[in-house]
Amino acid sequence: MKRNDRAIVGLASVAHALVHTYELSVPILVGIWLVEFSTTPAELGLVVTAGMALFGLGALPGGVLTDRYGSRRLIAFCLAGMGSSFLVLSIAPSVVAIAVALVLWGVAASVYHPAGLSLISTGVSERGHGFALHGMAGNVGIAAGPLLTTLLLVVVDWRTAVGVLAIPAFAAAVFSVVLDVDETASVDEDAEGSATAGSPDSFGAFLESSKALLTGSFLLVFGVAICSGLFYRGVLTFLPELLSDLRTFQPVEFAGTTQEPANYIYAGLLGVGIAGQYLGGRLTDLMQPERGIAYAFGALAVLALLYLPIASVGPAPLLVVSAALGFTLFVVQPMYQATVAEYTPAPARGLSYGYTYLAVFGVGAFGAGLAGAILTYASPTALFVVLAGVAGVASVVGVVLTRSQ
Known part of the structure; x- marks a missing residue:
């Protein structure tokens, strides 16, 4: 990679890891807040949902x-905003204050x-290659968020832990401000000039740019992103509960504490996704990303x-099929990210x-509700x-995109 490439990927990877570290630290804190603030899961669930939405x-x-303003400025805002929101969270005196802090985090992280x-x-x-490394960093954050928060809570109270977690965001924000990079180094100026959609500088321009995007092939890519989000939230939200219901992975006593083997399987599944992200990104350099999506x-x-039939056989088959699921789940992300770049002009890339x-995160959030409803009534x-049907739809769209080339 060139120096400019390395600098950009380094900044984006650090920021990406931090976004998901903060996102996945919140569930660890929920149990503490339920006790300290004498609230209900329903009330606290709404609070968390507000920030995540x-x-x-x-x-x-x-x-x-x-x-309009450039990527690096927005990344600096994101990092500083996330750090500030966690500082607010560290002094939150009530559930309302927690809601304010999480809303601030959601706005900054978005x-x-x-x-x-x-x-x-x-x-x-x-x-x-850049998408691959960037995606791997995100998975590091996904795995590190719960682990780092848990380790901090062993030695300090939750408010101190949250305050400590805020520090890396401020350091990364300073790094993003002082870093000297060319944000458009890989843009073909001729292609950019012929783009039919550009950077919207007014509401009318926003509507025109949106119309140009959503009436072309990008609309199919948008559909793939929805399917990815629905599958992601749908499979991961309740998977620990599903695994814990298997006879093989009932809670066990170890060193005077109750351990949940299912949680370790879940964390391992997310960790395997790091390799999936890398392979998916590298494959976009070797084949059409549309074909990779299919x-x-x-x-x-x-x-x-196949997941449940194989998982019910025993521990070894469960580990294998879980690893395969985690790997493949994250292979798809750099593929649709690269496909977006293929079907959109550079001035409207943001x-x-x-x-x-x-x-992915907005419409895809309904995957959790869909999964909950199916598990309740079916x-x-x-x-x-x-979920197989959702993935099948995305695969068919990949085939359509491949044949349209």
Whole structure:
């Protein structure tokens, strides 16, 4: 990689890891807040949902701001905002104050994906390699968030732990401000000038740019992103509970404490995703990303149908099929990220990724509700059949995109 590529990927990877570290630290804190503030799961669930919903819904305006003000400025805002929100959280005296802090976090974090992915797509010459490393960093954050928070809580109270977690965000924000990079190093100026959609500088321009994006092939990519989000939330939200119901992985006593083996399987599944992210990104340099989408989502559909039958056989088959699921689940992410860059003009790249992550985290958030409803009124088998159908739709769209080339 060139120096500019390394600098951009380094900044984006650090920010990406921190976004998901903070996102996944919150569930660890929920149990403490339930006791300290004498609240109910329903009330606290609404509080957490408010912040997480804005994480997805804010991606679209974040994309517009990225195109207008540049990726690096938005990343600096994201990092400083997340650090500030965790400082507010560390002194929160009530559930209302926790809600305010999490809403601030959601607003700040929401701009990251359109800004970070736009920066890689326009500034990095080895785009697929950049997406791979960026995705791996996100998975490091996904795995590190719960672990780091848990380890801090062993030695300090939750308020101190949250305050300590805020420090890396401020350090990274300073780094993003002083870093000297060319944000458009990989943009073909001729292609940029012929773009039919550009950076929206007014509401009318925003509507025109959105119309140009959503009436072309990008609309199919948008559909793939929705399917990815639905599958991601649908399979991961209740998977620890499903695993804990298996006879093989009942709670055990160790060193005077109750251990949940299912939680370790879950963490391992997320950790395997690091390798999946890397392979998915590298494959986008070796094949059409549309073809990769068809293959990867097809594999996810098959794994969804086979997961419970294989998992019920015994520990070894469960470990194998869980590793395969975690690996494939994250292979797809750099593939649709690269596909967005193929179907959108550089001046509207931030807007494009804004729509993409509105789909993944905004619309995709309904995957959790869908999974909960199916598990309540049907069965785990029905859930995985539905998820297989979602992945199958995305695979078919990949085939359509491949044939349209």
